[in-house]
Every structure is written in C-alpha cells, then in structure tokens.
Amino acid sequence: MDDEKRKFVWGAATAAYQVEGAAFEGGKGLTIWDVFAHEKGRIYMDQNGDTACDSYHHVDEDVALMAELGITGYRFSIDWARVLPEGTGRVNEEGLAWYSHLVDALLEKGIEPFVTLYHWELPYALQMKGGWLNPGIADAFAGYAALIAERFSGRVKHYFTINEPQCVSVLGYVTGEHAPGLRMGRREFFQIHKNILLAHGLAVRALREHSRGPVKVGFAPCGAFYYPSSERPEDIEAARRATFHTDSTELKEAGWNVALFTDPIYFGRYPEETLRLFGDALPGISRDEWEIITEKLDFHGQNLYNGVEVRAGKDGRPERVRRYDGFPRTANGWPVTPEAMRWAIRFLSERYRLPIYITENGMSAHDEVSLDGRVHDPNRIDFMDRYLGELNKAVRDGADVAGYFVWSLMDNFEWTLGYSERFGIIYVDFPTGRRIPKDSFYHYQRIIRGGETQ
Ligand code: BGC
Secondary structure (H helix, E strand, C coil): CCHHHHCCEEEEECCHHHHCCCCCCCCCCCEHHHHHCCCCCCCHHHCCCCCCCCCCCCHHHHHHHHHHHCCCEEEEECCHHHHCCCCCCCCCHHHHHHHHHHHHHHHHCCCEEEEEEECCCCEHHHHCCCHHHCCCHHHHHHHHHHHHHHHHCCCCCEEEEEECHHHHHHHHHCCCCCCCCCCCCHHHHHHHHHHHHHHHHHHHHHHHHHCCCCCEEEEECCCEEEEECCCCHHHHHHHHHHHHCCCCCCHHHHCCECHHHHHHHHHCCCCHHHHHHHHHHCCCCCHHHHHHHCCCCCCEEEECCCEEEEEECCCCCEEECCCCCCCCECCCCCECCCHHHHHHHHHHHHHHCCCEEEEEECCCECCCCCCCCCECCHHHHHHHHHHHHHHHHHHHCCCCEEEEEEECCECCCCHHHCCCCECCCEEEECCCCEEEEEHHHHHHHHHHHHCCCC
C-alpha cells in the first residue's frame, strides 16, 4: 500500500443541497430537490434548502473552521446542476469556479478534498427525461464525471461516485419519500438499480480516463447492518448472514440489504436471493455491462449510523434481539449501537477485501445555544467515543480502515426533516447563518491531535 493510504484520514462530511444554499444563484440549474422541497407537504414545516447553511457565501469561513478543527479530509458533493445546469451540454463556468475555489482553499490548508459526484442533486432537466429510470442517465453521469475529472485533475484525488444508491432508488422512486417523490413497482426499481450500477461503473472509468495522474475511486452506500449478541461463532455467523442475505420481498427491506448494490459491483452478479425472489422483475445485464459495473474500486466507502442485534436462533438462522426498555436513541429516534461499527467493518472487509472509509457517522441531538453562549452536546461526544472505540476494535481485528468522516461538519438541511434535526459538530443559527462550534467540535479536535481512536 502506498504512503497516502497508510495515513488515516480524519474527516467531516456534508452534501451540496444540505449546506450550499444559493439554490437559484450563480447560474445553477434546478435539481429535483429544488422542485420537490417546494411541493406542499413534502418537507417538515414546508422548509427547503434554498438557503440552508449558505455555505455558498460562507466558504472561506467554513474552510477556516475546518482548519481549526484539524481535519485532514473534507467530503462534500458537487451539485451536478451547478456545473451542468441541464445535466448535459452547456457548462456553467461560474459553478465550476466556486468548487475550484473551495478545492484550492482546502488544499491550501492541507485538507484533502473527497468529492462525491452524486449526493442526490439530480438536474431537473434529466428528471424530465425519466431521471434514474432512463437508461440514458448512465452516459449523462459519465459525461459529468469526465468534466469534473478534467477540471480538477491533479487537485482532487479521491472520488465517490454515488451516495447511498439505496435512498436514490427506494426513497426516490418506490416510497416517494425523497425527490423526485415517485412510487413505482419492482420492475422499475430493478431498472433503476441497473441504471445506477452502470452510471457508477461508467463514471469510475471516466474519472480515471480524464484525470491526468492517479485518482482513487469508490462509492458510498448505506445499508442495514447486524451485529452479534455475543462472540459465539454461531451468533457472529447469524449477524454476517443477516447483513448479506434477506428473504424479504419488500423493496423497503430488500433494498437496504448490503449485498444488493455491493455484490453486483464487487462480484459481477446479483445476490442469489435477488435472483430467486425477484427473477421476473430483473432487466437483462449483458457481459459488457457487467464489465462496466465491476470496474475495480480502490476503497469501499460506507455510511454507517446503527445496526440491529441478532443471535443464532434454534435453526441457526438470525433472530433479532429485542432492545431493552429505555434503549438509548438519538434525537431522531435512531438507536445508538456502536457495536455496529466494529462488525460492519469486519464483515465488509472479509467479503470485499478493500480498505474502508467510514464516509458518514454521527447523530442528531437536541442542540441549542446555552446561556453561556456555547453549545454543549455531551451525547454526541459520548456517541463519537463509543463508535470510534468500536472502529478501533475493527482495526485491531485486522481490518484496513483508511479514514473516518463525521456526519456532519455542520447542522444542515436534513432532507424531509428540514431543519428539525441537528447532526453537526458546528451549530448553525439558520436565521443569521452564524456558526458556533459545539463541544463535540473541540472533542473531535483533541481526538485528531491525539492521532488515534479511543
Ligand atoms: C445521508 C445524509 C443524511 C444523513 C443523516 C445519510 O443518509 O447521506 O445526507 O443527512 O444520512 O440522515
């Protein structure tokens, strides 16, 4: 492994629509979220990301905060419509210049840019042509990737193609909870699944072909993770089984099974259960297409927030362990399950044999500015210590973990939940745009300075 990979990356993450604001400025085209968030009843209190954290106008202040924090990597997404307002064709130089400034400012502070090409900012013009259901999306995405690679060559060396394909497909096109808010069936879902896989693969190729010099590429899925209730081999096997296999025919559940997107990308085939349970709904994938889909990746990115505890049932199959009354939860009701970190990393490394970046991890809390003018978030500090402690165990178990990105650098627009959830280690006062580093910011700063996990 080269030196760069050996250096653990301490990072923080955001996404364009969640932080940038300036939704209708600087020549940016509309995205599906610009439209969706303005439809009545879609978002908590009918809020939207028009202004969000206004990072578009606070870019230098934000980079200065990152430098103070001491992170060595910043994961952010490029808004596709800010650089290609119609998704293809005409380039918006003003948009590219803004990202170029961000990248230069980061590099100047010694912060490595980790660019996500797609964190759900689909140009609305492409949605009008069918969006992710239209097979033409794969070429459009590859063209966008080529443009970014050309313009950022030599400066950006790490890319993630697509963030959480599960949310793109299931929440966007099956349950309709996310933009574009459509409700489709299994056939359409699997066509979208295929289009995402091809778009990813073509983008990997385009990034490598159009960058002068080497770039490292991966993607950043989410997924449902399971951890064992004990270290007994049968419980571990039950957790591993639940993580990569499901007999569910509900897209909401089957869609979140870790293998559904990752097995095709790394192994060039559908999971066996997908073939068995959804065979009639699968579009054909040719040999050439599988070659595109399995374009070799340099690392595995993983967004990870929580998991489900299981043990081996009488027949050895995974059995969920009921959570005790009063089990800890974050402000948005997600369970606090640090063990998921260790076991997810262990299972992913064993199966896919790549270095792993934890591309998102963090929690929403009921943060507020106290009378002393500071934001005290002891729950988040505890969360961070517990999850990093488990990450450290995974490293001791032998996994190659390349870095960790806190979700999120700052409070932001939490999709359908609007501004009701605060995930940041920097507090944002949305009416004024004022930033206040929370206690967890200083805690993370100390961890980074210490250079190792707990
Ligand atoms: C997404 C983020 C989101 C976070 C917390 C992930 O699903 O990638 O955009 O804010 O989780 O919900």
